[in-house]
Each structure stands twice: as structure tokens, then as C-alpha cells.
Amino acid sequence: MSTPRKIVLALTVNGQDHDLLVEPRRTLLEVLREELGLTGAKEGCGTGGCGTCTVLIDGRPARACLTLAADVQGASVLTIEGLADALDGDLHPIQRAFVDAHGIQCGFCTPGMILTAKALLDENPSPDEAEIRQALSGQVCRCTGYAKIVDSVQLAARRLAGEEETP
Amino acid sequence: MSVYVGKSVPRRDTRLKATGEARYTADLALPFMLHAAVLRSPYPHARLLRVDTSRAEALPGVRAVITARDASGVKWGVFRYTRDQEFLARDRVRYIGEEIAAVAADTEEIAQEAVALIAVEYERLPAVFDPLDAIADGAPRIHDHAERNINIHVPIHVGDVDAAWDACDHVHTEMTRSEEESYFMTEPYAVLAHCDRQGTVEVWMPNASPHTKAKGLANALELPVSKVHVRHVAIGGAFGGRSDMFPGEYITALLSRKTRRPVRLVYTREENSIAVRQGHSMVVESRFGFKKDGTLHAVDVTCHMDGGAYSSTGPIATSVPFLCFEQTYRVANVRYNGYRVYTNKPIRGMIRTHGRAWACNVDMQLDLAAEALGLDPIEIRLKNALKTGDHTPTQSHIPSMASHETIRAVAEASRFREKWKRLPPWHGIGIGCVSVMSGFPMGIRGGSAAMVKFDEDGGVHLISGVVDNGQGNEGVVLQIAAEALGVPIDQIQLTASATEITPIDQGAYSQATTLVSGNAVRLACEDARRQLFEVAADVLEASAEDLELADGKVFVKGSPARAVPLAKVVRSGLLKGKSVIGHGSFGPNVDQRREWIQNPKGQLSAAFSYGSAVVEVRVDPETGFVDVLDVWASHDCGKAINPKEVEGQMDGGVAMGGHGGILLEALRWHEGANLNTNFLDYKIPLAPDMPPIHNFIVEADDPVGPFGAKEGGLSISMCTAQAYANAIAHAIGTHIREFPHTPDRVLDTIEAREGTEDEAS
Ligand code: FES
Ligand code: FES
Numbered sequence: 001m002s003t004p005r006k007i008v009l010a011l012t013v014n015g016q017d018h019d020l021l022v023e024p025r026r027t028l029l030e031v032l033r034e035e036l037g038l039t040g041a042k043e044g045c046g047t048g049g050c051g052t053c054t055v056l057i058d059g060r061p062a063r064a065c066l067t068l069a070a071d072v073q074g075a076s077v078l079t080i081e082g083l084a085d086a087l088d089g090d091l092h093p094i095q096r097a098f099v100d101a102h103g104i105q106c107g108f109c110t111p112g113m114i115l116t117a118k119a120l121l122d123e124n125p126s127p128d129e130a131e132i133r134q135a136l137s138g139q140v141c142r143c144t145g146y147a148k149i150v151d152s153v154q155l156a157a158r159r160l161a162g163e164e165e166t167p
Numbered sequence: 168m169s170v171y172v173g174k175s176v177p178r179r180d181t182r183l184k185a186t187g188e189a190r191y192t193a194d195l196a197l198p199f200m201l202h203a204a205v206l207r208s209p210y211p212h213a214r215l216l217r218v219d220t221s222r223a224e225a226l227p228g229v230r231a232v233i234t235a236r237d238a239s240g241v242k243w244g245v246f247r248y249t250r251d252q253e254f255l256a257r258d259r260v261r262y263i264g265e266e267i268a269a270v271a272a273d274t275e276e277i278a279q280e281a282v283a284l285i286a287v288e289y290e291r292l293p294a295v296f297d298p299l300d301a302i303a304d305g306a307p308r309i310h311d312h313a314e315r316n317i318n319i320h321v322p323i324h325v326g327d328v329d330a331a332w333d334a335c336d337h338v339h340t341e342m343t344r345s346e347e348e349s350y351f352m353t354e355p356y357a358v359l360a361h362c363d364r365q366g367t368v369e370v371w372m373p374n375a376s377p378h379t380k381a382k383g384l385a386n387a388l389e390l391p392v393s394k395v396h397v398r399h400v401a402i403g404g405a406f407g408g409r410s411d412m413f414p415g416e417y418i419t420a421l422l423s424r425k426t427r428r429p430v431r432l433v434y435t436r437e438e439n440s441i442a443v444r445q446g447h448s449m450v451v452e453s454r455f456g457f458k459k460d461g462t463l464h465a466v467d468v469t470c471h472m473d474g475g476a477y478s479s480t481g482p483i484a485t486s487v488p489f490l491c492f493e494q495t496y497r498v499a500n501v502r503y504n505g506y507r508v509y510t511n512k513p514i515r516g517m518i519r520t521h522g523r524a525w526a527c528n529v530d531m532q533l534d535l536a537a538e539a540l541g542l543d544p545i546e547i548r549l550k551n552a553l554k555t556g557d558h559t560p561t562q563s564h565i566p567s568m569a570s571h572e573t574i575r576a577v578a579e580a581s582r583f584r585e586k587w588k589r590l591p592p593w594h595g596i597g598i599g600c601v602s603v604m605s606g607f608p609m610g611i612r613g614g615s616a617a618m619v620k621f622d623e624d625g626g627v628h629l630i631s632g633v634v635d636n637g638q639g640n641e642g643v644v645l646q647i648a649a650e651a652l653g654v655p656i657d658q659i660q661l662t663a664s665a666t667e668i669t670p671i672d673q674g675a676y677s678q679a680t681t682l683v684s685g686n687a688v689r690l691a692c693e694d695a696r697r698q699l700f701e702v703a704a705d706v707l708e709a710s711a712e713d714l715e716l717a718d719g720k721v722f723v724k725g726s727p728a729r730a731v732p733l734a735k736v737v738r739s740g741l742l743k744g745k746s747v748i749g750h751g752s753f754g755p756n757v758d759q760r761r762e763w764i765q766n767p768k769g770q771l772s773a774a775f776s777y778g779s780a781v782v783e784v785r786v787d788p789e790t791g792f793v794d795v796l797d798v799w800a801s802h803d804c805g806k807a808i809n810p811k812e813v814e815g816q817m818d819g820g821v822a823m824g825g826h827g828g829i830l831l832e833a834l835r836w837h838e839g840a841n842l843n844t845n846f847l848d849y850k851i852p853l854a855p856d857m858p859p860i861h862n863f864i865v866e867a868d869d870p871v872g873p874f875g876a877k878e879g880g881l882s883i884s885m886c887t888a889q890a891y892a893n894a895i896a897h898a899i900g901t902h903i904r905e906f907p908h909t910p911d912r913v914l915d916t917i918e919a920r921e922g923t924e925d926e927a928s
Binding site (some may be wrong): 033038039040041042043044045046047048049050052079080081083084091095096098099100102104105106107108109110111114130132133134136137138139140141142143144145146147148149150 | 175177178180181182183184185186187188189190191193194350351352353354355401402403404406433435436636637638639811812814815818819820821822823826845846847851852853854855857860
């Protein structure tokens with residue numbers, strides 16, 4: 001098999017700048033998982049159907065399995081590993097809400113869910129239930145029936161708005 | 168007063184899952200690791216005339232190619248009498264997707280390219296795809312040993328069914344059919360294996376029982392069990408689809424053994440759909456007889472299940488839908504003939520709601536009888552529901568069962584009786600009930616053991632073979648340990664799964680973990696307390712019987728000031744050469760002589776839970792679309808160790824069993840090729856689809872379960888399915904006999920009903 005020519009990819013991931021040498025056919029998911037060791041983004045299908053690979057590209061949720069790495073040249077990518085405060089290691093309030101409100105079972109959908117919830121709450125800090133469900137409609141969860149995921153996002157919204165204390 | 172049990176403590180593993188730190192199998196990599204790919208049969212039934220791997224072997228970067236020639240030839244099947252599957256097909260393939268050869272290479276791409284270079288000469292054989300066609304005269308035979316392609320026949324007869332019909336006032340026959348459903352756990356199957364030069368194999372893979380996997384793999388690799396180490400790993404869902412042995416782990420281990428390097432195999436979503444397990448399709452014929460007052464008097468059910476190409480858990484899968492029925496309702500005369508039939512389709516296992524057509528058929532019969540006898544659906548269920556102290560027809564004693572309480576809980580909350588009589592047109596309400604076992608006889612691997620050891624600073628290590636597929640089993644045993652020991656939960660570390668360290672555990676099969684593994688953990692903690700009290704008695708100058716342990720301190724009952732921290736007790740013990748290690752071992756009280764086919768009688772399980780659900784729907788008669796307005800679910804799970812987690816299981820059950828199972832989910836086929844193997848084509852419920860769910864936990868403390876706990880969650884998946892189907896029937900005025908109830912079927916049924924009404928008028 002002939003090795004295709006590689007390109008230089010400049011990417012900011014979780015606040016850190018990288019210049020990576022990658023084959024042009026690589027997806028962002030492959031680059032994150034294999035080149036950078038960021039395995040928090042999952043490959044539930046590889047074909048756009050499940051949302052477990054969701055990361056934020058310049059603040060917007062995107063399916064990393066359908067995104068060619070070369071297409072996001074120069075972009076800023078946030079993965080689940082970059083959400084918790086890197087310095088004190090504490091969970092981000094959305095992560096903490098998912099833990100406290102029992103929104104996590106097997107956890108395979110969780111990174112994509114939490115990042116999608118972050119994009120929603122950044123844009124709309126007090127979404128109603130229907131808006132939450134709509135925002136999460138591209139994220140498959142087979143375990144929870146979504147009930148406690150919705151609870152988690154609502155709890156996160158209340159905590160972020162300062163309406164409720166984090167214990 | 169309990170400190171941990173009954174409290175909705177956030178699960179510890181979820182912190183790792185929320186941050187991406189939790190490692191699933193495909194996230195793991197070892198130095199020098201190779202990548203594997205599998206060659207699968209493109210034909211549903213064919214003889215393998217020649218498998219030529221020479222071109223694949225010659226490809227640069229390929230490190231090993233294996234076929235049946237490299238395999239031990241040991242066949243897999245859960246029982247001695249069901250061993251019918253070789254992990255690499257030797258001379259015949261029986262379904263599209265069956266494993267023929269595998270490659271280990273430097274990269275995934277090279278492995279895939281090499282697979283494409285393997286030349287196979289096939290002689291195609293006639294194939295059969297439907298269980299009723301497969302048992303017909305002249306059908307192609309799939310296994311030489313199986314006449315009429317019958318893989319399993321479970322015959323059960325209690326009382327005298329033929330003589331009982333005469334005493335019935337209402338007798339009715341029904342036929343229902345369901346298509347296959349698919350697990351669609353979000354994590355695709357994956358295996359990482361490493362065979363080293365000591366002859367030890369380390370394996371990571373999603374699984375529902377590390378010890379069962381270790382034994383199966385040891386058999387296939389012809390190694391002692393002690394040489395196979397199944398490791399702990401995060402697991403992305405199971406729902407019954409990770410339960411037995413799969414070729415994946417054998418193939419990966421064999422490639423590693425051949426190359427002496429770690430090998431990782433990651434299935435595609437499509438491979439996960441066709442080459443692990445699928446649900447059974449079923450055809451169920453039932454005849455139910457009732458007395459005038461609504462007493463269920465006689466039942467005769469025949470079920471044909473499409474088992475696919477191999478046995479897997481065959482005898483269990485053939486029995487479980489019957490068992491869930493006989494645990495739910497009292498009946499003096501009952502006959503069951505369950506047939507699991509071989510077809511040229513992928514292998515079937517048990518899935519969360521195993522047997523939609525079976526379970527919903529029962530509830531359909533109850534509603535039809537209620538109507539004929541002038542009762543309402545609640546009354547007929549209360550009349551016939553088994554309860555605490557009863558026996559099932561096949562002689563299981565029921566130590567606890569709050570059946571009536573769960574039925575009343577959902578009936579009242581939903582105002583069922585009121586709505587049953589008057590709802591607007593095209594609205595409907597329905598109820599379903601089911602009882603699920605907490606474990607069943609599993610022979611020498613039917614029990615669990617646990618150990619507790621202590622650090623000099625008072626830290627606690629709990630060692631248990633439990634596995635967590637996402638349902639929270641690790642949290643359950645941690646809460647039980649914290650409660651039973653009297654130590655803050657954060658002070659306890661858990662080592663789970665890892666088979667070279669943990670003692671035997673039955674695994675997350677048949678909803679046994681809470682009751683069986685939980686009891687082993689409880690006993691280990693009680694044993695540790697006894698030993699700690701012996702040591703502390705000297706320190707506190709008190710007698711061991713007068714001591715108590717709470718909040719990490721040992722103290723004299725009644726005088727909490729006379730206390731000593733756990734760390735000090737541990738150290739005093741060490742000074743005397745006494746390292747405290749608690750042991751607990753638990754075997755459930757089941758009849759080990761009970762056998763699925765030869766002897767289906769005797770105590771099946773140590774405990775039985777109960778679930779009841781009510782569902783309210785509105786059907787659009789123009790589109791056939793079902794709008795689900797509300798779901799009420801109530802569950803006797805014994806003591807809820809963690810109520811929010813039990814609710815989570817209930818919610819998930821409503822989604823998978825009820826909403827997905829009755830409205831959406833079915834596999835589509837063309838000549839044995841599964842057409843919807845991906846999320847885009849196989850519809851599972853999404854967040855906006857789900858109705859509001861109102862959960863009610865009804866705790867009937869079980870005498871055997873740890874702190875009174877038993878199975879939690881599965882009952883709801885099943886009974887919600889039944890309630891969905893009955894609600895739709897109530898809305899459209901007739902039952903739909905095919906599952907799932909997709910819009911086209913809803914419309915066809917409405918049209919057919921209107922047609923008959925026109926003729927009648
Ligand atoms: S992996 Fe499923 S959408 Fe990307
Ligand atoms: S928690 Fe398992 S898929 Fe969502």
C-alpha cells in the first residue's frame with residue numbers, strides 16, 4: 001500500500017497548540033484518538049449515526065468521525081478531556097451535574113452528551129425541557145432513556161446560573 | 168439506620184466517565200501492539216472448499232494470518248449438549264458474517280487489505296431464513312445433528328391442560344409474531360489480548376462475566392483457567408448482548424499467541440450488529456382458558472424462536488419467556504412447547520425484553536378475557552397475580568413479591584379505571600405486569616465470593632468478581648460494603664472483574680448480581696467486622712460482642728466515647744501477626760437438579776421481583792403514528808440499594824423495552840443479509856421521542872437479598888412493552904398481532920378492523 005503524502009495540520013486542542021503531520025484522509029476522530037491519545041471521544045459507529053464522537057469545534061458540536069482533520073485547519077477543538085479545570089482537576093459544573101443527577105450509566109455516550117450540553121448552555125443558559133431534548137437529539141443513549149440526562153442538564157443550568165449550590 | 172443502603176449516592180465510576188478518563192477496550196493500546204481484522208462469510212450457507220491465505224501473508228506489514236487450521240477445533244456452546252460452534256469456520260459457513268480467517272498487521276488498514284486478499288472458494292448451499300420454513304419437510308439441514316433444524320425443544324407440562332378446557336368459561340386462541348431486535352449498545356465490541364512467553368493470556372473486552380469468559384477462553388485455547396486473565400475495563404452497555412463467548416476473543420488471543428505481540432480487534436458497528444448477538448424473532452401461539460370469575464385455569468403455549476446459526480444460550484433463551492409468565496400469574500394447568508430453530512442467520516441471544524411476542528401475547532389474552540367476562544384489566548390481574556408465599560407451576564417458592572402493590576400503584580397514579588371507560592377517540596390506556604428472576608441455576612459458576620482487606624491507615628479494599636456493564640453493579644457492591652462494614656464509602660477501594668485476583672462470581676447474568684454478589688460482599692464485610700472486633704476488644708478492654716463499627720471507628724455500644732479508629736485496630740492486629748481479611752461466599756438457594764430441558768422443575772431463583780406499568784397513548788388514525796403521553800412504572804425490586812440508580816434502570820427499560828421494542832425496533836433482511844446494521848437505519852429512541860416517565864419503587868424487602876434487595880430494572884423493560892401494546896389496542900379497538908407496532912401495521916390493523924365492521928353492519 002503506498003503511503004499518501006502527509007500534510008501539516010495546525011490545531012488547537014483543549015487550549016494547546018499542535019502542528020501535526022497527518023495523512024489528508026484522516027478524520028478528526030482518528031487524529032484525536034490516535035495521534036493525541038485523547039480517547040474521550042468515542043467511535044460508536046464511525047458513520048455519523050450516534051454522536052458518541054462529538055467534540056466542539058470553535059464552540060459548536062461536530063461529529064469528529066465525519067470531520068476530515070484537514071478541514072479544520074487552524075480550528076480550536078474542545079474534547080471532554082479539556083472540559084474539567086486542568087489546574088485544580090475539578091469537574092466542570094456540567095460534568096459534576098451528570099454525576100450528581102445520575103445521568104451516566106455505561107458512560108459511552110457521556111462525553112458527547114456533556115459537550116453537546118455545553119454548547120447548548122453556552123448559547124441558551126436556561127433552556128426548557130423540549131429545547132434540551134432537541135439539542136440532544138443527535139446523541140444516542142441506549143442506557144438511560146434520557147430522563148436523567150435531561151435532569152443533569154437542567155441541574156447544570158441551575159448551578160451555572162447560581163440558582164443552586166453545588167454540594 | 169442505614170447510612171448508605173437506600174441512599175442515592177452518586178456512582179464513583181461516573182466521575183471517570185464524565186471526564187473521558189474511563190477506558191473502554193478500544194481506548195487501550197499496548198506497546199508493540201498489532202491490529203486485527205476478520206474475514207467473514209458473504210454467503211448465508213456454503214461449503215468452504217479452499218481458503219488460500221498466501222497473498223495476504225505476503226503483504227508487507229502482515230504478521231499473522233489464521234484460519235481453522237490454526238484453531239483447536241474446540242466447539243462453543245453454553246452447555247455440554249449445545250456445543251455446535253467453532254470460532255473459525257472449518258468446512259462450512261452458516262450465516263452471513265461468520266468468521267473464516269483473521270489477520271494481525273501493523274495497522275488496521277493493512278489488516279483490512281490483507282483480509283481482502285484471502286481467496287476463498289465456496290460451494291453455495293441452499294439456505295433457510297424463517298423458523299417455520301426451517302422445520303418444514305425438505306428444508307435444507309443446517310447442522311447434521313439437528314433434525315428439522317430443531318436446536319432446542321423445551322417441553323413443560325404441569326397439571327392436565329387437555330382436561331382443563333372443559334372447566335373454563337372463556338377459551339381463546341391467539342397468534343403473535345415479533346421480528347428480531349438488536350442490542351445497539353453504544354460501544355462496539357472490541358478485544359485486546361496479549362499472550363506472553365509464560366503462556367499467560369491477558370484479555371480486555373466488554374463482557375457480562377469475567378470468570379465465565381476466562382473459562383470459555385481457557386477451554387478454547389486449551390490452557391488452564393489460571394493462565395487466562397480477564398482484566399477490568401469500562402464497558403459500554405450489554406443488555407444481554409455480551410453474555411457468552413464470541414469468536415472475537417478467541418481469534419485475537421490466537422493471533423497474539425502466534426505473533427507474541429499484543430493484538431487489538433475493534434468491531435465496526437456493522438460487525439457488532441451481525442457478529443455478536445441479535446434478539447430472537449418469535450412466533451407464539453397461545454390458548455388461554457378462564458373461569459367465569461376471571462381465574463386463569465389453563466394455558467397452552469407453543470413458541471418457535473429463530474435461533475440463527477448456532478446454539479449460544481439456547482436452552483435458557485427458549486425457557487425464559489415462559490418463566491417470566493409463570494412467575495407472574497397463577498395457573499393450575501399449563502403446557503409449554505418452546506422450540507429454538509436453526510436458520511442461516513446470525514446467532515441469537517437474550518435481549519432486555521426477550522420475547523415481545525410472548526409477553527405481549529399474555530397481556531393481550533388477559534385483556535380479551537376481562538372484556539369477555541365483564542371485568543376490568545386491573546381486576547383480572549389482581550385476581551391472578553402470584554404473590555409472596557405462592558409457588559410457580561414449576562415449583563419455585565416465592566419469598567417476596569409485592570405484585571398487588573405495584574399494580575395498584577400504577578393503576579391509581581394513572582387513574583386507569585376512570586380512563587379505561589372514557590377516553591377521547593383514538594386515545595388508549597394499557598397495563599402490563601411481569602415478574603423477573605434474580606438469578607437462576609448456573610452450576611459451579613452460580614455463586615459469588617468476595618474478600619475485604621485493610622491498609623494500615625484504615626483504608627479498605629473490596630475484592631469481588633462483579634462486572635459493571637453500565638447498570639451500576641460496582642456502585643451496588645460498594646454501597647453494600649460501606650453499609651455492612653460501617654466505613655465511609657470513600658475509604659473503600661474496589662477491585663472488580665480481574666479474574667486472577669477476584670474469587671468466582673456468576674457475572675451479570677439473569678439479574679443475579681445484586682442478590683448473589685451483593686450477599687457475598689455483605690458476608691465478607693460481616694466476617695471482617697468479627698475479626699476487627701476481636702482485635703479491638705483487647706484495645707478497648709471490652710468484649711467483642713459489645714463492639715460496634717460505624718463511620719470508620721470501632722466503639723463500645725452505648726458509649727461512643729470509648730472508640731478507636733479503624734486504622735489503629737488494623738495496626739494492633741498487624742503487631743500481633745493478625746492481618747484482618749474478611750471472606751464471604753454465597754450460593755443462592757436454587758435447585759441444582761433443575762435442568763432447562765430434562766428437568767424444568769424445582770427452585771429456579773432465590774428471589775423474584777415484580778413490575779407493573781401503565782401507558783397512555785394517542786394514535787393518529789391518518790398516519791398510524793403513536794404518540795405516547797405518559798408512562799407510569801412501578802417496581803418491586805426489594806430494597807432499592809440506590810433509588811436513583813433503580814429509577815435509571817426503569818427509565819432505560821421504558822426506552823428499550825417499551826418505546827423502542829413496541830414502536831420502532833426490528834431487523835430487516837434480504838436473503839439472510841441484515842440490511843439495517845447501523846444507527847441510521849435501525850431506529851432506537853432518541854431524547855425527543857421519549858414520553859414523561861413516572862417511577863414508583865415499591866419495596867417488598869426480600870428475606871434473602873442483601874438488605875432486602877433483588878433484581879432491579881428488567882421487570883420494567885418487559886412490563887412496559889406489554890403496557891404499550893395494550894394501550895395501542897385500547898386506542899384502536901383491536902390488538903395488533905405483529906411486533907413492533909410500526910405505523911404501517913397500526914394503519915393496516917385499523918383498516919382491517921373497519922373492514923370487518925363494514926361487513927358486519
Ligand atoms: S462515531 Fe457515531 S456519529 Fe461519530
Ligand atoms: S449511558 Fe450508556 S449509552 Fe448513554
